[in-house]
Amino acid sequence: MQRCLDEIVTEVGDRIVIKGVGTTGSGRELIGELVGADTVNDEITAHKTGAEFLARHMLDTSPDTIFEIGGQDSKYISLEKGVVVDFAMNEACAAGTGSFLEERAEELGISIKEEFARLAFASEAPIKLGERCTVFMEQDVAAYQQRGASREDLTAGLAYSIVYNYLNRVVRGRKIGDVIFFQGGTAYNDAIASAFARVLDKEIIVPPYNGVIGAVGAALLARDKMISTGHPSRFRGFELDKVNYTLREFTCKACSNFCQMQEFTVEGEKTYWGDQCSDKFRRRRNDYKKPVIEDLISLRKQIFFEDYDEEREGKAIIGLPRGLYIYEQFPFWNTFFRSL
Template identity: 55%
Template sequence: MTGSHKVPDTNKIDAFLGIDVGSLSTNVVTIDKDKNVLARSYLMTEGRPIEAVKRGLKEVGDLIKDKVNILGVGTTGSGRYLTGDFVGADVVHNEITAQAIAAINIDPNVDTIFEIGGQDSKYVSLENQAVVDFEMNKVCAAGTGSFLQEQAEKLNINIEEEFGDLALQSKCPVNCGERCTVFMESDLVAHQQAGVPKEDLVAGLAYSIVYNYLNKVVGDKRVGNNIFFQGGVAWNKAVVAAFEKVTGKRITVPPHHDVTGAIGAAILAMENHNGFVFKSPPEEQK
């Protein structure tokens, strides 16, 4: 699975559609039979998942127009059942399965997935291309993208254009702890009032995301040596660098890391079309 591919102008090609609806973002992706991304849409859910799906479908539709035959549709995310009913999905799978399938199709040897989204985070352990353990955190907001965004805004820093570069300039990152949002915010304010440079503040935030995730989501679970970092926060190179520093291991940010859930759903729809039934791990047991 590589970067986005141009859809041929002649002869319709077979394609599969994946939709990942979360509380913060909604992602829509189409892939071809070789699992190349043909078109993608990343947009905010804004509390209206069906409207977000409609917008995403239109954006992707405008890109691929009438050049593809959609042979299967898969949905995932917290809104997977609602969305699945709306679009008539062929398969509906949980986020763990979708994220794992996307990663395995990029690198069959991946053994660990760190996934941090806008309002939740996930850990997946794989062995021989199968999920052997996982964990999800939907309680503490302190280790998610929305927390990082909120704190960056309070520091008057553009999280997309400034945060990463600024944090990597830090010589002495502050300690914001790994506790709940209120305490971490309080620590940050105290450091700011003490005159700590912005680069040390944002670097401290990056480390706090990492420590919060590793201690509250991963805990004492196994962390392998082929680690994929997926989800919206993976674009933040300061968080990637903090993960590498703390774990002492190389972190891979795969292509289309922010829509891997939707890619996984599309791949699962393809496998279903080809006669392969994939059984998701029992999420409800966690």
């Protein structure tokens, strides 16, 4: 983290004034406390926000589907009018991530940046590696190498395996729209983008700054909060060695799970990690945003019955249970019986 901050100082020095700081990613909570972040956002929100911004300002379009494949994980996001309606992340398998691809390229003795895509595009018969887990995939690649398979066919096969692994283990039959953004560091690999396009028979858009779109989204969210609240930034500065922090490990005995806890104290503020079974140690956050909809239950009821006509005028009366599945389907049955 200190090296990253040092690079920012080297690039821009005192030419900028930090107005707000946001963090995202797997270590967002801890890093947020350490640097003094103003917002801490999940990756889905950050990627969606960054993608929408770049699409609107640079591409004159709006994505309805986002494929994101990073070094360690993968994400799928479905959007409708800029709102996230569905999402998924890979669970445990790393066979469809950038680190897996980089390791296989190293075994083949090729550069993931310079040679992988060029070799894959030269393939005439991509090896069918399927979507198996990392260990078995590694064995398959080694076996094909021993049989004399070319690097061209192996790299093309790996590109397709990334695609099939992602579609079958992350997307899992969910809706894929027509404006697809391919994000994450893996999207720099043209062979992967091309394999997605071939398998789906759809256009794949690799947006500008695809490797840091999550960071762009986090910055935009931080900006919005600072404008909304008018508060000064909590940013502690570029020199983390001046930040006082301590680490204490202990076992939580609140229940029989005995969670192994870590207590980080940063400038007197305590943050806890490792609690898997309760919210005893979780910090309460005040949301600076007002809810878009004050009462979702009332709105749902209003939408459900907006076309319902209580005036019967001698018509037959059909009763529907106001509960469970039938109640969920009330708008359908209301429309159906009215149209008879």
